[in-house]
Amino acid sequence: MSDNTNIHQGHRKRMKSAMLEHGLDGLNDHQVLEILLFYAKPQGDTNPIAHRLIQHFGTLKGVLEADYEDLLRVDGIGENAASLIKFSQMFSGRYLCASCFDGEVLHFGDTVALRRYYEGVFLGVKDEQIRAMLFDDELNMIKEQMLMEGTINKVELSTRKFADFVIKNNCSRVVIAHNHPNGSCLPSSEDVEVTKYLADFLKVLEIELLDHIVVGRTGSFSMFTSKHFN
16 A cells, blocks of 8 residues: 555544544535545545635535536546535435424424425525425424426416315415525515415415415525515
8 A cells, every 4th residue: 555545544534533523613615525525536635626626616505506517527526426415415405304304294383494494495406496385284294395396476376286286185284485596585576476365365275374485595584474474
């Protein structure tokens, strides 16, 4: 085994030990990426590659949100490394969603939990989507799924399709959510109008609209806890 290999192995061992003992405190973004790349590149120095990633995409967030094909264009990033980076982003989203569950049942407790849930669902999603979460009388989640892709103001939300969905699943309450992948989480005037329309529409079906969550590029917004919903 060459001296160069021994140096890299010793460095990796020290970095992993420090991470396990102290977490990510004290590590900058390129060091976090350097450790992640250990698992895609079993040998060699991943520090220069981590620096190139940050330089190319600007931030750690930019690296994680980069397209797979764009990652492959960075010198030193192969299929394994690009796949691992995308998996890390997807895994983070799944964790955010899982942290909102009590056992295997999502119970509607507060707006913060809903916002955290949808921040996880929409993490890394580049297309605009409209989703719905259905609850029973005891506020246990029955089902959650995407209704359609596209902005609320650009895509006509079929009330017939929406009615079929909520009636078929025999729900009592509904939360709707959509994302602004490249913008603010603050609702647009169209978002507010659609929310009020859907709330009135669901009342006819004796179903309550609990909230409308909007997730932006950074953060999320609950219409239920704002003046927009009233």
